Amino acid sequence: MSEQATNGQTSVDEEYEHHGGFPKFTAATPGPNFGPFIEAMRTLQDLAVSIDAPDDVLAEARAQAEALAALLAPYEAKEGEATGGRVIGLPGRGSLLMLPWMIEKFDAEGVRSRGVFRRYHLGGNAAAHGGVLPLLFDDIFGMTVHAAGRPISRTAYLHINYRKVTPLNVPLVIEGRVDRVEGRKAFVSARLTDEAGTLLADSDALMVQLLPGQQ
Numbered sequence: 001m002s003e004q005a006t007n008g009q010t011s012v013d014e015e016y017e018h019h020g021g022f023p024k025f026t027a028a029t030p031g032p033n034f035g036p037f038i039e040a041m042r043t044l045q046d047l048a049v050s051i052d053a054p055d056d057v058l059a060e061a062r063a064q065a066e067a068l069a070a071l072l073a074p075y076e077a078k079e080g081e082a083t084g085g086r087v088i089g090l091p092g093r094g095s096l097l098m099l100p101w102m103i104e105k106f107d108a109e110g111v112r113s114r115g116v117f118r119r120y121h122l123g124g125n126a127a128a129h130g131g132v133l134p135l136l137f138d139d140i141f142g143m144t145v146h147a148a149g150r151p152i153s154r155t156a157y158l159h160i161n162y163r164k165v166t167p168l169n170v171p172l173v174i175e176g177r178v179d180r181v182e183g184r185k186a187f188v189s190a191r192l193t194d195e196a197g198t199l200l201a202d203s204d205a206l207m208v209q210l211l212p213g214q215q
């Protein structure tokens with residue numbers, strides 16, 4: 001986290017400490033099995049939404065899933081301490097909730113990320129579910145204000161234009177930036193394109209810096 005002063009009085013670290021108990025996020029460096037474990041979990045998610053399996057296979061899958069949950073349950077950690085979401089070098093920063101995309105650029109000028117929507121993200125007729133795109137945009141906006149050195153902010157609104165059907169399993173690119181700042185308000189925008197530059201969706205959002213005590 002940057003120590004850079006944001007308004008001449010308060011550092012970003014101080015903002016984190018005083019705003020609603022947000023944990024201070026630092027990068028995690030898990031062992032070599034964490035990335036492959038998350039990828040295996042993503043494959044399971046793809047299969048869980050796409051299989052048509054007989055019940056005896058489901059009984060075995062259920063037993064194995066319950067055994068896996070029992071293995072992992074003792075290691076549950078609180079927000080800011082769990083590994084997922086804090087591994088910059090992994091798709092989706094190692095969080096299963098996030099799209100499995102890789103950050104390519106992360107600075108005050110903006111954030112760029114690249115990846116695919118998978119079977120798990122299917123909406124209808126081979127296209128990504130319309131509800132998954134706001135997750136991608138909201139995450140890029142969170143990273144964009146973070147990379148711009150802004151204090152912890154929350155999304156006040158997020159507007160999306162769905163310009164073209166977003167395909168599964170095709171490499172796509174999203175780029176976000178801060179357009180302008182008015183006090184606590186950062187107006188941000190982002191574009192989702194394919195690798196040829198065809199616009200699939202664009203979004204603009206308002207990220208409001210939290211006041212002391214706000215959650």
Ligand SMILES: CCCCCCCC/C=C\CCCCCCCC(=O)SCCNC(=O)CCNC(=O)[C@H](O)C(C)(C)COP(=O)(O)OP(=O)(O)OC[C@H]1O[C@@H](n2cnc3c(N)ncnc32)[C@H](O)[C@@H]1OP(=O)(O)O
Pocket residue numbers: 001025026027028085086087088093138142143146152153154155156157184185206208209210211214215
């Ligand atoms: C080193 C490795 C570590 C790895 C990590 C690296 C990357 C880290 C990345 C990320 C870090 C995590 C960051 C998380 C971020 C996630 C973002 C989200 O998804 S947040 C969840 C969804 N959003 C909510 O739940 C908000 C719910 N709403 C609220 O809490 C409030 O409404 C809030 C705070 C947004 C504003 O409320 P008020 O009471 O503080 O302030 P008021 O006066 O209402 O608004 C302030 C200004 O904004 C305008 N405003 C507010 N809402 C507006 C709206 N919907 N439309 C237009 N203007 C609005 C108002 O008109 C006002 O403007 P005027 O100052 O008068 O000019």
